[in-house]
Amino acid sequence: MEFVSLTKMPNEVKINLLKKLGYDSDGVFVLDSAGRRVRDRYTDDEVSLSRMLIFPGSTVILDNNPLSIAAYLEEYPDVF
């Protein structure tokens, strides 16, 4: 699996990408199709554009922190 870094991607481009994946943004946070802020399923933190991590397979969007990643890998150990 290849990693695509979002570090140098302008926010407008990130938002366009999110829209292609069925999401949106208010410029700060990631929003779902109903306009609600997406929450990290493992920490319940609201996911921001500057800290988002997008896994394929049902498009899981997480906050970029070790706990969320470890929890995801426990659920999907074969992702890498």
Place this chain on the structure above:
Amino acid sequence: MIKAASEGATKGFLDWTEEKLSDLARGFESRDLLFIEDRQTIDLVKEQRKKPEWELAKKYIRDRDLRIQIQMGLALRRLESNPPKLKELRDKIYKKYQSPGLHIAEIVQTGIFVKYIGLLLGQTLDETELVEKLNALLKENEKYVVFIKTQDDAYRKTQEIVARLRANLPPALVVFSSGTAIDVSLEIVKSALTQIEGYHQEIQVDKDNSEPERVKLYNFLLRTELRQNSI
């Protein structure tokens, strides 16, 4: 002409972006791509999952939350040289798992967990018993682990340790301290051992990876009958 050129440049940028984004979206849907702000965090987690300590732990610990807490302990150890990231992760662990989960992560971070495995390997009859005792160490860690800080009241901590030993009769209780807390820790254990029978101490010392001039002290209070009966 300038307007046309700028329109052309803008359109060109938008076309490139649109095409590139469509390629990325297709790559994502085919599960070839993962989007991340930076790789450092993923690499940190992957690095801990390769460690022999994790390989050993995952063999005996099946509970998903315990497994995550163990990995967070390893990550905390790795982040000791980065105080802001360390605090951020500690806060996340506490938010999700509260004090019990944070204590488990600290037990792994400080090296207590792996030392306890070594202790149990020589005292258990089979793997079933080992699994049971390791899970008990983590889930009921207040019975088996005491952390001493420099500012702790020596008398109160002594009484706490004596009470725990009398109430639970654990095969081993680990009293952990580091740096300037070591002196008070030794005083506490010495005093505790004068008040309770059937236990002796064994000490291990490690260097602190984040501060090499600072040491970590693991004071194992072991049930004497186990020493006599151990293999």
